[in-house]
Structure formats: C-alpha cells, structure tokens
Amino acid sequence: MTTNVARLAADVGVPLDELRDWSVSQPDEFWASVSRLYGPRWSTPYERVRGTDPTGPESWFPGGRTNIAAWALSESHPETLPALRWLSEDGAAVRLTRAELRAAAAEIGHRLRGLGIGPGSRVGLVAAPHWCGSAAVLGILAAGASCLPLFSGYGAGALRDRVEAGAPDLILVQGTTRRKGAEHDIAAPVRAAVGTLPRLGVITLNTQGTTRPGDPVAWDVDELITSRAPWAPAALPSGAPAIVLFTSGSTGLPKGVVLSHAGYAHQLASEWRLHLDLREGDRVLWPADPGWVVGSFTLLGALAGGAELTLLDGNPAATITRHTDFSDVTIIGGSPSFLASVAQGPEAYGLRPRIIAAAGEPFSSEAWAAVERSLSGNRPLIINLCGGTEVGTCLLATLPYDDPPKTGFGGPALGVDADVVDDLGRSVSDSLGVLVARNSWPGRAIEVFNTPDGIDGYFRRFGGGVWSQEDLALRTSTGWFVKGRADEVLKIAGRRVGPSEIEDVALATAGTSACVAVDATVDGHSVLIVVVESAPGADTDVLAQQVSAAIEGDMGRPFRPFWTGAGPNLPRTTTGKLDRRTVRNEVRASIASAKGTTATQALRAWMDTTTLTTTLPSSAARHPRRTTMNTIDWDRVQRGLERENHRMIWRPYGLPTVSDPNRSSFFEGEVSPRWDVPRQMAVSVAITGAFFQHEQNPNQPITPREIYEEARAVAAAGASTVHIHVRDDKGYNTLSADRFREVIVPLKEEFPNLAVDGCLVAALDGEWEQMKEVLATGLLDAVPLNTAATYVGDALFAKPIPVILEKARLILESGAKPIIACYTDGDISNADRLLFKSGLMHSGSYWCLLPALPGCSPMATPRQAFEGLLRLSSLIREIDPEATILVCAAGRASTYLVTAAAALGLHVRVGMEDTVWTWPHRDDLVQSNLQMFQMAKDLAGLLGRDIPDHAEYRSLVGLAPASVPAKG
Numbered sequence: 001m002t003t004n005v006a007r008l009a010a011d012v013g014v015p016l017d018e019l020r021d022w023s024v025s026q027p028d029e030f031w032a033s034v035s036r037l038y039g040p041r042w043s044t045p046y047e048r049v050r051g052t053d054p055t056g057p058e059s060w061f062p063g064g065r066t067n068i069a070a071w072a073l074s075e076s077h078p079e080t081l082p083a084l085r086w087l088s089e090d091g092a093a094v095r096l097t098r099a100e101l102r103a104a105a106a107e108i109g110h111r112l113r114g115l116g117i118g119p120g121s122r123v124g125l126v127a128a129p130h131w132c133g134s135a136a137v138l139g140i141l142a143a144g145a146s147c148l149p150l151f152s153g154y155g156a157g158a159l160r161d162r163v164e165a166g167a168p169d170l171i172l173v174q175g176t177t178r179r180k181g182a183e184h185d186i187a188a189p190v191r192a193a194v195g196t197l198p199r200l201g202v203i204t205l206n207t208q209g210t211t212r213p214g215d216p217v218a219w220d221v222d223e224l225i226t227s228r229a230p231w232a233p234a235a236l237p238s239g240a241p242a243i244v245l246f247t248s249g250s251t252g253l254p255k256g257v258v259l260s261h262a263g264y265a266h267q268l269a270s271e272w273r274l275h276l277d278l279r280e281g282d283r284v285l286w287p288a289d290p291g292w293v294v295g296s297f298t299l300l301g302a303l304a305g306g307a308e309l310t311l312l313d314g315n316p317a318a319t320i321t322r323h324t325d326f327s328d329v330t331i332i333g334g335s336p337s338f339l340a341s342v343a344q345g346p347e348a349y350g351l352r353p354r355i356i357a358a359a360g361e362p363f364s365s366e367a368w369a370a371v372e373r374s375l376s377g378n379r380p381l382i383i384n385l386c387g388g389t390e391v392g393t394c395l396l397a398t399l400p401y402d403d404p405p406k407t408g409f410g411g412p413a414l415g416v417d418a419d420v421v422d423d424l425g426r427s428v429s430d431s432l433g434v435l436v437a438r439n440s441w442p443g444r445a446i447e448v449f450n451t452p453d454g455i456d457g458y459f460r461r462f463g464g465g466v467w468s469q470e471d472l473a474l475r476t477s478t479g480w481f482v483k484g485r486a487d488e489v490l491k492i493a494g495r496r497v498g499p500s501e502i503e504d505v506a507l508a509t510a511g512t513s514a515c516v517a518v519d520a521t522v523d524g525h526s527v528l529i530v531v532v533e534s535a536p537g538a539d540t541d542v543l544a545q546q547v548s549a550a551i552e553g554d555m556g557r558p559f560r561p562f563w564t565g566a567g568p569n570l571p572r573t574t575t576g577k578l579d580r581r582t583v584r585n586e587v588r589a590s591i592a593s594a595k596g597t598t599a600t601q602a603l604r605a606w607m608d609t610t611t612l613t614t615t616l617p618s619s620a621a622r623h624p625r626r627t628t629m630n631t632i633d634w635d636r637v638q639r640g641l642e643r644e645n646h647r648m649i650w651r652p653y654g655l656p657t658v659s660d661p662n663r664s665s666f667f668e669g670e671v672s673p674r675w676d677v678p679r680q681m682a683v684s685v686a687i688t689g690a691f692f693q694h695e696q697n698p699n700q701p702i703t704p705r706e707i708y709e710e711a712r713a714v715a716a717a718g719a720s721t722v723h724i725h726v727r728d729d730k731g732y733n734t735l736s737a738d739r740f741r742e743v744i745v746p747l748k749e750e751f752p753n754l755a756v757d758g759c760l761v762a763a764l765d766g767e768w769e770q771m772k773e774v775l776a777t778g779l780l781d782a783v784p785l786n787t788a789a790t791y792v793g794d795a796l797f798a799k800p801i802p803v804i805l806e807k808a809r810l811i812l813e814s815g816a817k818p819i820i821a822c823y824t825d826g827d828i829s830n831a832d833r834l835l836f837k838s839g840l841m842h843s844g845s846y847w848c849l850l851p852a853l854p855g856c857s858p859m860a861t862p863r864q865a866f867e868g869l870l871r872l873s874s875l876i877r878e879i880d881p882e883a884t885i886l887v888c889a890a891g892r893a894s895t896y897l898v899t900a901a902a903a904l905g906l907h908v909r910v911g912m913e914d915t916v917w918t919w920p921h922r923d924d925l926v927q928s929n930l931q932m933f934q935m936a937k938d939l940a941g942l943l944g945r946d947i948p949d950h951a952e953y954r955s956l957v958g959l960a961p962a963s964v965p966a967k968g
Contacts, residue, residue, distance in 0.1 A: 019399075020414060031060070034274075065236060068141055100225045122168045143234060154291075171194065247389050256449040275413065286331070327350035364507050381400055382404075418437050418438075420436070425461075484498050509532075522562060682884075690759065702727050713930045721756065744780075792823065823855075851897075896919070898910060902936075
C-alpha cells in the first residue's frame with residue numbers, strides 16, 4: 001500500500017529519498033502542500049506561507065483565518081465514523097461517532113459563549129482521559145477561546161501555581177474518575193486551588209448523572225451528546241492562541257507554552273499524515289492525560305485524519321489489562337517504557353498494529369527488542385519521534401520509508417533543519433552534541449511565559465536564530481540517536497557520556513527492567529551512581545553486583561559505579577514514563593546529606609526508606625524528599641524536647657489580656673495607630689485621548705456622540721469627574737469649541753455639578769487661538785498644563801518655556817484650575833522651576849502623573865511601577881506638601897499602577913485615553929470606560945475609601961461652584 005508521504009513526494013515531483021532536504025530548502029512549497037492536502041479549511045485564505053517575523057504569532061500563514069477544532073472535526077469524514085473509544089479501569093466503555101462528539105463539543109462551545117467566553121478568553125480544563133474532556137477541548141477551541149489543559153493528577157498547590165500563571169477566565173473540571181480501584185475526586189483540588197483567587201469560576205463536568213437541571217456550575221455530560229446546538233467554530237487569525245500548556249516544572253518553575261491554531265494544525269497534519277501515515281478509519285491507542293502536549297497531539301491529530309482514538313481512563317496498565325483485546329488497533333503510541341510493558345503483557349493484548357510510535361524518552365536496546373519481539377505480527381513500522389512541548393511536536397522522526405538503526409531515528413522531521421552541534425555551535429558527527437534546529441516551523445510555540453527569558457531563551461545559547469532543544473544527540477552514518485537531555489549528560493572520569501550508554505548495558509543484564517544512571521560528587525570527585533528496577537523475583541543484592549560488573553566490563557574500569565542499588569519500583573509518571581529527574585534529585589540529595597565514606601550508607605538508607613511509586617510532576621518535585629537523610633543531630637533534638645517537656649515557652653505578662661493589637665498593659669497610647677490615608681479617593685475617567693484609534697482598540701470612542709455616551713455612562717455610575725478630548729471627522733484630535741460644546745453641554749445639563757477637564761494642547765497652526773476660544777467659553781473646569789520635554793512613543797512631546805508660562809496664565813485668568821501633568825521626574829523639576837519658584841502657582845495645586853507610557857518614567861515591571869510611583873509622588877510632596885495628586889492607569893502598568901496609587905492614599909484616573917490594556921500581565925483590551933470605572937469603584941471599596949460625588953469632588957480639589965455653559 002502506498003504511504004501518504006510517497007503520495008506527497010509524487011504530488012510535488014520530488015524523489016522520495018530527497019523529500020527531507022526539499023522540505024527544508026523549499027519550506028513555502030512544502031508547507032503549502034501540507035496545507036492543501038491535509039491542513040485546515042480557511043474561512044479567509046492566507047496571504048503567504050511565512051510572515052516577516054520568524055518568532056511572532058503571525059509568523060506562519062499570515063492573513064488567514066481558521067480554527068483547529070473545525071479541522072479536527074471536519075465534515076470531510078463520514079458522520080458515522082467512530083471518533084472516540086473511552087475505556088475505564090473498572091471495565092466501563094463508551095464509543096462516540098464523529099457526529100456525537102461534534103454535538104457534545106458544539107453544546108460546550110454554545111454554553112461557553114453564553115458565559116461571555118470567546119476570542120481572547122482562556123479556559124482551563126482539568127480532566128482525566130475521558131471523552132467529556134476531549135469534547136471540552138474541542139468546545140473551548142470552537143468558541144474561539146484558548147484551552148489551558150492541566151494535569152488531572154496535580155494537587156491544589158501545583159494547580160494554584162499554574163492557574164495563577166496561566167490566568168484562565170474560567171475552569172472546566174471533570175468531577176470524578178476511578179484510579180487504582182477507588183473513586184478519585186478531580187474537582188476537589190481544583191476548587192481548593194482557586195478558592196482564594198478572585199473573579200474565577202469553576203464548572204464541573206459531571207460524569208455521574210446527578211446534576212440538577214439548570215445547575216449553572218455543573219453540566220451533566222450525558223446531555224451534551226444529544227445537543228442540537230449549531231457547530232459554528234469561530235474563524236480566528238492564523239496566529240491566534242489555541243493550546244496553552246505547562247511543562248513539567250521538575251527543574252524549576254513550570255514554563256507556559258502557547259501553540260497557535262494554524263501553526264499547530266499544520267504541524268499535526270505533517271506528523272500524523274506523513275510521519276505516522278495515518279489514514280481514515282485507523283484506530284489509535286496512545287495513552288495521555290489531556291494536561292500534557294501528547295493529549296492535544298493525539299486528540300486533534302487523530303481526529304483530523306478520520307481515525308478513532310482510544311482513551312485509557314485510570315492507570316494505563318490496569319485499564320489495558322481489564323479490557324485485554326486490542327486487536328483492532330492499527331497505531332499504538334507511547335513512551336518506550338510503556339510500549340515495552342505492553343509488549344510483555346499476556347499475548348501482547350492481541351495487538352498487531354501497522355505503526356508503532358515512540359516518544360517521550362530515549363529507546364533502550366532492551367525495550368526495542370521487546371517491542372520488536374512481541375508486536376511484529378504485521379511487520380509494523382517503528383516510528384521513533386523526538387520533540388517537546390515547546391516545539392509543538394518533533395524535531396527528529398523516522399519516516400515510513402526509512403531504514404533506521406535500532407533505538408534511533410531516520411533523521412530530521414520533515415520541514416525541520418535539525419543539526420547536532422558542539423558547545424561552540426559547530427556541526428559534529430560521531431560525537432555527542434546538542435540537538436538544534438536552524439530554521440523555523442509552524443508548530444513551534446508562539447509564546448513561552450512564566451520564565452524570565454521567554455521564547456528568546458531557546459535562541460540564546462547559540463544565537464543566529466538557532467533553536468536549542470537541549471537534547472543530547474548523536475549523528476552517525478547509520479542514523480540519529482538521542483542520548484537524554486543535555487542537562488543529564490554524565491561527567492565521569494573526565495569524559496562526557498550520555499546516560500543511555502550506561503543504562504543500555506544495565507538493561508542487558510537479566511533481571512533488570514529499568515535503569516537510571518546518575519553522576520554525583522563525593523569528596524570532590526565525580527562518581528557514577530546506578531539505580532535499577534528489578535524484575536519480579538530477582539535478588540536485588542545480586543542484581544546490583546551483576547550490573548556493576550557488566551558496566552565495568554563494557555565501559556571500562558573508570559566507569560565502575562561508585563554504588564549500584566536495586567529495588568522493585570522506580571518512579572514513573574502516569575503514562576508509564578520513567579521519572580529520571582526524581583531519581584537523580586533524590587540520589588544527589590542523599591549524598592549531600594552525608595560525607596565521604598558515609599555516602600554509600602546514605603544511599604542504602606534512601607533505597608530502603610523511600611517509597612518508589614508513580615510520581616506526579618508538581619511543585620513538590622522541585623524539592624527532593626530527604627525523609628531520613630539530613631544533617632540534623634536527632635539525639636540532641638530528643639534531649640532538648642525532654643528538657644522543654646515538649647512545650648513552647650509562653651509567658652503572658654499582660655493578663656487578663658492575652659494580646660491586644662492596639663493597646664499595651666505597660667503604657668498608655670495606641671500601639672497600631674490608623675494609617676494616614678484620605679477617606680475619599682477621587683476617580684477621574686479619561687474618555688478617549690488624542691491618539692488611540694480602532695486599530696489599537698476596536699472599542700475606542702471616536703465620534704462626539706460616542707465620547708458623550710461614554711462620559712454620560714461613567715458620570716451616571718458615580719465617577720467624580722471626566723477628562724475630555726474631542727476628535728474631528730477623521731478621528732484626529734481637535735480643539736474645536738463646537739466639538740467640545742457638543743459633548744460637554746448636554747453632560748452638564750444632566751449633571752449640573754459634574755466637573756469636566758479637557759485637554760487643550762496646541763500643536764498645529766491655528767490651535768493656539770482655538771485653545772483660547774475654548775477657555776473663553778467656560779466649558780472646562782480644569783485644564784492640564786504639561787511641563788514635558790520628552791518622547792511619548794515615537795513622537796517628541798516638548799513644551800517651550802514661553803508656551804508653558806503663557807498657557808498657565810491663560811488657564812488661571814479663565815477661572816479654570818490648572819492640572820500640572822507630568823510624564824517623568826524631569827517634568828516635576830520643570831514645574832518646580834517654572835511655576836512654583838516663579839510664584840505663578842503655589843502649594844495646594846492639582847497634579848496628574850502619567851508615567852509608564854513608552855518614553856515616560858519606566859514601569860515595565862511591578863517593582864519599577866511601585867518604586868517609581870513612590871519616587872514621583874515624593875518629589876511632588878517636597879515641592880508642594882499640600883498637593884492633590886492624581887495617578888493615571890497608563891500604558892502597560894494600567895490597573896496595577898492605580899491600585900498602588902489607591903493604597904498610597906492618592907487619587908486615580910482610569911479610562912481609554914491612557915491605555916488599551918485592562919491588566920499589565922494580559923492582553924485583554926479595555927472594553928469601555930464604564931468597565932474601568934467599575935473596577936476603580938471596586939478597588940475603592942476594597943480599600944475602604946469613598947468616591948466623592950460631583951459636588952464633593954469640586955470641594956476636594958478647590959474648584960469654583962458649578963455653572964451650566966451656554967449652548968451657543
């Protein structure tokens with residue numbers, strides 16, 4: 001039977017053995033062919049294959065609009081075709097057709113839209129490998145939101161870390177599942193994790209059929225399949241975020257990885273249709289929790305090709321054992337450890353696959369032999385893949401026409417210019433190096449967050465646009481090999497060696513089922529530690545001796561292990577993957593707790609006392625257990641306990657009062673006096689400004705009617721004052737008195753006490769006279785007075801000294817109040833010199849701070865913002881001790897900056913003039929001025945501060961009594 005990759009080669013007119021090189025040298029033609037043959041449908045065709053920014057979200061297929069969920073459930077495959085087969089640990093099974101799965105996904109998408117979830121939203125998902133979790137992924141994506149799947153085995157702490165970093169708007173969580181024969185509550189740790197986080201809802205996907213009708217926080221999954229909600233996936237830009245994943249975090253903070261709709265879809269198309277030769281009607285068995293990249297890789301890729309995916313809910317080994325017959329599976333995938341364990345099961349569970357796909361860890365010789373021996377009934381192809389979450393799929397792959405070496409790879413994945421380089425970035429062959437990619441590919445992450453370097457960190461090591469995957473690799477004339485992670489390379493006897501070289505020797509020893517090689521330092525010397533998992537019935541002491549002897553005999557005396565330990569169970573993840581990092585961390589921690597000759601004793605104690613079971617990557621994995629191995633003198637601890645009679649020292653000297661937070665029994669007066677924070681917090685709303693257009697924020701008010709309506713809404717809601725700019729018919733700032741009248745007069749008729757300040761910056765010819773005309777109308781109660789000479793963005797914004805002084809005089813003479821507007825601390829100095837030392841203005845003036853915009857006082861981080869605000873406000877207080885200070889929610893700092901200002905007792909300005917972003921750590925655009933005011937109002941209530949009404953505001957800032965200006 002002709003393979004898909006052979007058909008592609010014939011279609012593009014390239015010899016099959018030259019296809020790899022062609023896919024790299026002609027990337028536009030290759031990926032266009034993938035798109036045409038196997039890619040998603042485009043509601044708006046893309047303009048070209050590659051964009052101009054190789055690392056930006058629109059780096060692939062710019063201009064196009066599509067949806068990866070629509071691709072996965074494409075109607076090009078028959079509706080009655082099986083889509084999912086769910087098998088549980090207790091023997092239950094459910095099979096869904098494509099039509100049934102699409103109905104469930106459509107209903108979830110419909111309900112999410114009803115909750116306001118759509119493009120720009122992010123929805124978390126915590127679910128076991130259950131069909132409802134698969135439907136939820138597709139429904140979230142169809143609604144236009146990005147999906148943040150989280151591992152269903154995390155505890156509350158690990159979930160809280162990731163929820164805070166991932167910032168979802170809502171979380172869907174499966175209620176319960178069964179694991180190891182017992183009911184497991186998935187939802188409980190989720191609710192515990194988010195219980196302290198504000199503004200985050202949790203909806204339970206109830207698999208038990210006990211949901212009350214209409215329950216807004218629990219959805220009965222059985223109702224989803226029968227839904228008649230329309231299947232209408234949102235058409236999204238090619239670079240729109242689709243899947244947001246977290247790496248394991250076992251060596252530090254978990255990294256957040258964002259994959260795009262079009263890029264990820266095309267990468268999956270290449271992986272499944274070309275590398276794995278997927279065909280319509282295939283049946284795929286590849287266990288994966290939705291929280292890992294393999295979850296979306298298998299779900300979306302298999303469905304898009306018209307295959308049925310089998311979900312193993314619960315412990316994979318237990319579930320497979322319960323269901324026994326998998327003779328209909330045509331493609332089986334998983335870690336080499338998992339594949340080997342399945343191959344060694346009873347008659348290999350009837351498996352006779354066409355394709356065996358391995359990923360997640362290096363293939364050992366022993367595991368390869370077991371897979372070949374037991375699963376070779378149909379002469380299957382073993383397709384070895386090497387990639388990672390950040391790359392979207394794989395960098396190395398065996399293709400169906402390759403003749404790869406055992407445990408190795410045929411070469412780079414199609415479309416990937418992979419290489420092996422030394423520490424200086426030079427290509428190497430026949431020696432260990434680092435796996436890199438010298439080009440870009442569609443599935444690569446568009447964003448990496450929760451790490452200081454972001455996505456740039458992958459290019460930093462070698463520079464020149466070279467992506468470093470940090471896998472330890474070897475390229476020879478016979479093929480490519482991965483020997484572990486670059487950070488796992490062993491340094492023994494002055495040599496660098498991959499852990500798999502040593503582990504393969506150990507695995508060849510009878511009685512060994514798994515192995516981890518670790519280098520550690522003992523008395524200043526680098527030594528080798530080997531930990532093996534013994535097969536059932538093996539004598540662990542004898543096995544340890546045999547493994548040590550085998551390694552020395554094969555590798556040489558310098559590699560004789562310092563210590564070899566054997567036990568029945570090494571740590572594994574829930575997918576059966578050996579958790580090498582946990583073993584390495586605990587071995588090194590044990591040695592660190594002992595010195596010199598006691599290191600072997602410490603290791604023996606660790607092996608005896610540590611429970612080696614399935615491990616769950618979490619925050620705990622970053623802190624290795626040292627249950628019995630530490631430097632504490634426990635005998636001295638025991639003597640101390642006896643001396644203190646197991647009690648704390650407590651001497652209450654103020655009885656009958658035990659503790660009073662504000663009084664002492666020894667002196668009069670308050671211990672904790674109240675903070676000097678003003679009770680009132682004025683909230684000004686800056687409606688539109690002069691610069692932002694619909695290109696920056698589609699919600700920006702532009703016309704006089706829009707500006708009036710936005711101002712009216714906030715005034716009615718209780719805003720203390722409003723700040724007005726007006727625009728001309730082209731949307732540009734104008735000083736037209738008629739435009740100001742059109743907005744302000746009806747406002748003041750409805751709200752007679754409302755104070756309105758307006759921006760009168762004369763920048764063009766004729767605007768100085770227009771400014772004087774507006775001042776003469778009496779429309780404005782206050783007018784900003786800039787003392788700036790700075791860049792704001794790409795524009796120079798400088799006020800000549802004569803202009804500053806004359807404008808100050810005109811504002812004062814008009815009866816309006818000047819508002820001294822400062823972008824930097826230099827502006828404050830200018831105000832001091834020109835306005836205060838000259839005697840033109842005096843203490844008790846009104847100041848407005850607008851930092852954080854590009855070119856203004858920098859506030860690119862929380863620390864810069866908080867320290868910068870303290871400095872700016874302190875400088876003003878030194879000049880003007882009685883100053884009224886208003887702080888704007890400006891630039892990226894946005895609401896966080898005014899939160900700090902409110903806590904410092906200052907006043908705040910929010911609105912659509914000063915920023916387009918609602919929060920500094922997200923890209924959510926401001927929806928309306930009313931939204932921003934309501935947030936400021938909530939903030940004031942949270943801090944116990946009152947928002948002055950219109951009349952109180954006038955009194956607070958020293959404005960004249962209100963008068964309604966004439967219309968003409």
